[in-house]
Amino acid sequence: xxxxxxxxxxxxxxxxxxxxxxxxxxxxxxxxxxxxxxxxxxxxxxxxxxxxxxxxxxxxxxxxxxxxxxxxxxxxxxxxxxxxxxxxxxxxxxxxxxxxxxxxxxxxxxxxxxxxxxxxxxxxxxxxxxxxxxxxxxxxxxxxxxxxxxxxxxxxxxxxxxxxxxxxxxxxxxxxxxxxxxxxxxxxxxxxxxxxxxxxxxxxxxxxxxxxxxxxxxxxxxxxxxxxxxxxxxxxxxxxxxxxxxxxxxxxxxxxxxxxxxxxxxxxxxxxxxxxxxxxxxxxxxxxxxxxxxxxxxxxxxxxxxxxxxxxxxxxxxxxxxxxxxxxxxxxxxxxxxxxxxxxxxxxxxxxxxxxxxxxxxxxxxxxxxxxxxxxxxxxxxxxxxx
Numbered sequence: 001x002x003x004x005x006x007x008x009x010x011x012x013x014x015x016x017x018x019x020x021x022x023x024x025x026x027x028x029x030x031x032x033x034x035x036x037x038x039x040x041x042x043x044x045x046x047x048x049x050x051x052x053x054x055x056x057x058x059x060x061x062x063x064x065x066x067x068x069x070x071x072x073x074x075x076x077x078x079x080x081x082x083x084x085x086x087x088x089x090x091x092x093x094x095x096x097x098x099x100x101x102x103x104x105x106x107x108x109x110x111x112x113x114x115x116x117x118x119x120x121x122x123x124x125x126x127x128x129x130x131x132x133x134x135x136x137x138x139x140x141x142x143x144x145x146x147x148x149x150x151x152x153x154x155x156x157x158x159x160x161x162x163x164x165x166x167x168x169x170x171x172x173x174x175x176x177x178x179x180x181x182x183x184x185x186x187x188x189x190x191x192x193x194x195x196x197x198x199x200x201x202x203x204x205x206x207x208x209x210x211x212x213x214x215x216x217x218x219x220x221x222x223x224x225x226x227x228x229x230x231x232x233x234x235x236x237x238x239x240x241x242x243x244x245x246x247x248x249x250x251x252x253x254x255x256x257x258x259x260x261x262x263x264x265x266x267x268x269x270x271x272x273x274x275x276x277x278x279x280x281x282x283x284x285x286x287x288x289x290x291x292x293x294x295x296x297x298x299x300x301x302x303x304x305x306x307x308x309x310x311x312x313x314x315x316x317x318x319x320x321x322x323x324x325x326x327x328x329x330x331x332x333x334x335x336x337x338x339x340x341x342x343x344x345x346x347x348x349x350x351x352x353x354x355x356x357x358x359x360x361x362x363x364x365x366x367x368x369x370x371x372x373x374x375x376x377x378x379x380x381x382x383x384x385x386x387x
Contacts, residue, residue, distance in 0.1 A: 224321035
């Protein structure tokens with residue numbers, strides 16, 4: 001199973017330099033962080049933090065040693081952003097990394113991709129910090145993957161991201177001796193998504209007592225939202241009269257339309273009238289965007305209340321939406337458009353989990369039993385159970 005990446009950032013908070021511990025919601029990591037002396041939770045940062053000191057940094061790393069740690073600290077202020085790796089990148093290497101980040105931003109990559117690619121390349125260069133960047137070759141890449149990705153059991157997805165990051169870095173910094181054409185991404189894992197039944201979806205929504213939480217869960221499922229799309233959804237993108245929502249600048253910088261479920265309208269009106277959000281559909285404190293960690297947390301609570309044993313995330317609701325559309329006979333091309341997939345191959349995965357057509361297939365065992373029953377002389381019932 002893919003382990004979360006933990007990123008440590010240096011940030012001034014409450015007029016004191018702090019180490020901010022950033023990671024996607026994970027109960028096990030939270031339990032470990034709570035053992036760190038002096039740790040505190042910040043609502044504004046939506047992260048745990050500890051007063052900055054070399055000792056605190058070492059304690060954090062020892063506590064979280066079983067996880068992948070982004071072990072350079074991002075120093076940030078209004079004038080510049082610079083990466084500092086604990087294995088002492090040279091000043092020249094830091095400069096190149098910072099310019100690489102500017103290059104990615106100039107190419108209009110998403111902020112998430114910029115942060116990921118910058119970290120992956122910086123970590124690779126830091127591993128060979130005694131070497132000049134110009135002297136790094138494909139063999140250095142192979143040894144790095146063998147020593148880091150294979151030994152630490154990193155996911156294939158992360159390795160693919162690393163190779164993609166290096167290919168872009170080669171375009172930015174052609175002096176490096178790495179041959180981009182020889183960099184091969186490993187094949188993806190073909191894992192089927194977890195899908196809820198219709199009854200399970202309704203059960204999750206019905207046991208969610210908090211009105212805002214219930215509206216968020218219902219909207220994610222009924223429109224097939226990614227969690228980032230829900231968080232960024234503005235009220236002026238919701239057209240109640242036309243029962244239509246415009247999703248702006250989603251993955252791949254694409255806009256698309258989705259339909260509001262008619263059964264969701266009463267809940268929507270109730271929620272808007274009760275909470276009166278100003279800008280975003282789901283607002284946190286100070287009218288800011290809602291936290292993805294909060295959504296994951298209350299969804300987990302609702303699933304426990306509904307006694308659902310499957311591992312359910314907001315993306316599970318999106319998978320379920322697509323699968324249920326397919327099962328009710330919606331054309332795959334329309335599903336692709338509703339989900340915002342660039343390629344039909346991405347949408348095709350739901351043909352493997354939709355049960356409508358699978359249930360129409362007769363098992364050879366059923367066929368054999370039926371055949372024997374039809375052909376035997378005494379028409380007694382045949383069963384395969386000893387009882």
